[in-house]
Amino acid sequence: xxxxxxxxxxxxxxxxxxxxxxxxxxxxxxxxxxxxxxxxxxxxxxxxxxxxxxxxxxxxxxxxxxxxxxxxxxxxxxxxxxxxxxxxxxxxxxxxxxxxxxxxxxxxxxxxxxxxxxxxxxxxxxxxxxxxxxxxxxxxxxxxxxxxxxxxxxxxxx
Numbered sequence: 001x002x003x004x005x006x007x008x009x010x011x012x013x014x015x016x017x018x019x020x021x022x023x024x025x026x027x028x029x030x031x032x033x034x035x036x037x038x039x040x041x042x043x044x045x046x047x048x049x050x051x052x053x054x055x056x057x058x059x060x061x062x063x064x065x066x067x068x069x070x071x072x073x074x075x076x077x078x079x080x081x082x083x084x085x086x087x088x089x090x091x092x093x094x095x096x097x098x099x100x101x102x103x104x105x106x107x108x109x110x111x112x113x114x115x116x117x118x119x120x121x122x123x124x125x126x127x128x129x130x131x132x133x134x135x136x137x138x139x140x141x142x143x144x145x146x147x148x149x150x151x152x153x154x155x156x157x158x
Contacts, residue, residue: 004033004043013039070149072102077117084121088128095133095152105139105146118146126150 003011003019006028023030023044034041071094073087091101103125105118122139137149
C-alpha cells in the first residue's frame with residue numbers, strides 16, 4: 001500500500017505491518033483514503049480529529065447556505081376584486097422583502113372547463129406587480145390548479 005504521513009510526506013509503497021507500526025509509533029490511526037487505487041492509498045492521521053473537522057466544515061457550510069423562501073397566495077376564478085387587492089398588497093410586501101411568491105388559482109367543479117378566466121386573473125396580477133417582480137414561472141395548469149411564480153426584481157433591473 002502507498003503510505004502518506006501526518007505531515008503529508010509520501011513514504012511510498014510499504015507493507016501493511018510496516019504502516020501499522022509507523023502509525024502506532026506516532027500514536028495515530030492508519031486510514032485507507034483511496035481503496036480503489038493501485039496500490040491502495042493509506043494515510044497516518046488522527047481519525048477522531050479528522051471527523052470533528054469535517055463536521056465543523058459541514059456545519060459552517062449549512063450556516064452560510066441561503067434558503068429560498070416562497071410564500072403562496074391561493075385564489076379562485078370567482079375571487080372578488082376587493083379580496084384580490086388584499087392578496088396583491090400582501091404579495092407586494094413579500095416581494096419587497098425579497099421573498100418569492102407562488103400564485104395558485106384553484107378550480108373546482110365546472111370551473112376547470114374555463115381555464116382562460118384563471119389565466120387572465122394571473123396575467124392581471126403579474127401586470128400589477130411588474131414594477132417589483134418578474135414572472136419566474138409562467139401560468140400553467142397542473143391538475144385542477146394553475147400556478148405562477150413571481151420573483152423579486154434584482155437590484156440591477158430596479
